[in-house]
Amino acid sequence: MEKLIVKLGSKSYPISIASGLLNSKNIYSPLKSGEYTMIVTNKDIHHLYAKIIKSTLIQMGVKVDEIILPNGEQYKTLDVVNIIFTALLRKNHPRSTTLIALGGGVIGDLTGFAASCYKRGVRFIQIPTSLLSQIDSSIGGKTALNHPLGKNMIGTFYQPISVIIDLNSLKTLPSRQFFSGIAEIIKYGIILDYNFFCWIEKNINYILHCDEKIITYCIRHCCELKAKIIAKDEKETNGERILLNLGHTFGHAIETELGYGFWLHGEAVSAGIVMAAKTAELIGLLNFNDTERIVNLFKKAHLPTKGPAKMHAKDYLAHMIRDKKTEKNKFNLVLPSSIGKAGFYTDINKKIVLQAINQCLL
Ligand SMILES: NC(=O)c1ccc[n+]([C@@H]2O[C@H](COP(=O)([O-])OP(=O)(O)OC[C@H]3O[C@@H](n4cnc5c(N)ncnc54)[C@H](O)[C@@H]3O)[C@@H](O)[C@H]2O)c1
Ligand SMILES: [Zn+2]
Structure with missing residues (x-):
């Protein structure tokens, strides 16, 4: 054990x-x-x-x-x-x-x-x-x-x-639910651990088939990463824990707009992380190749990289304004700066956010 x-x-x-x-x-x-x-x-x-x-x-x-x-x-x-x-x-x-x-x-x-x-x-x-x-x-x-x-x-x-x-x-566990969990696994690699992201890329097929050795390592490693963050920032006050919210501001907009349960949480987070990556790319934080690697890994994991067909960019903004991290119309978002590193960026221009969402619509 x-x-x-x-x-x-x-x-x-x-x-x-x-x-x-x-x-x-x-x-x-x-x-x-x-x-x-x-x-x-x-x-x-x-x-x-x-x-x-x-x-x-x-x-x-x-x-x-x-x-x-x-x-x-x-x-x-x-x-x-x-x-x-x-x-x-x-x-x-x-x-x-x-x-x-x-x-x-x-x-x-x-x-x-x-x-x-x-x-x-x-x-x-x-x-x-x-x-x-x-x-x-x-x-x-x-x-x-x-x-x-x-x-x-x-x-x-x-x-x-x-x-x-x-x-x-x-x-x-039904396979759609299993894939939904993989979204949060990939999230750990993007925000915290470049080597783990590479390991997921290499082992994605074993993960998808729930290979016992691979999935055991994967679960243990994610638990370790999360436990370390919680020990340093239990109540999301010093900037570490907030990184775990990568893609969630966009993802929660999808979940709320469609009605809870229509898209699974991990599915919404997957599309949301791609939107965050595009935002980061548009402000010159993340390079195009890294965005592509992120998009490709979600695709391999059978996860969506675009938002739902019936949502327009303005539908996201209406929900994002109510997000716990948004203050007075300023968009405060967790964004990746490279694979394995993310930060919390404040006061992001609304037009950039809209442009990023528009690039991720079906
Ligand atoms: N508290 C946190 O830090 C935190 C972090 C991430 C997500 N969340 C929340 O977690 C929720 C998503 O969790 P989830 O993906 O586990 O969804 P879920 O709890 O709805 O479970 C997914 C589905 O799988 C079924 N299921 C679960 N285990 C099963 C098993 N072993 N065999 C057969 N069926 C099984 C459930 O009955 C359900 O139908 C969201 O509400 C999200 O907001 C919370
Ligand atoms: Zn989540």
């Missing part, structure tokens, strides 16, 4: 990575006999993985409740969090209870948010089952809900006590 630690002082926690972890009692060691837990999952993941977790916890003497939510990005809402609160209150869960997020990033974001608020904060464990959640969303403690006016606009910073990554769960 591979074990990493997210180093955050008294809030530090382990990330455990291996195949077939879910029936190992050691992995749930923070939980003790007699304690309460609530597994939060969705109807499609419940029948695949909840039973094995439940029976392992019961053998440890842990009390297990579960709540099965509807599946989809459109359910990452305050109303659904309230369903979790109601279930916890009905069963009288104490402040010592632990929520267990079993699923992809949607379940992780919802559960983390609920854990950060229920009785002013209870513990939670992440058991991410999608590629995207294993390499990104389960680590770092960002919780989020969508609002009709903007994606991820409501949220908290709240760290889990443990992240448990069972690689076997990828076997049941």
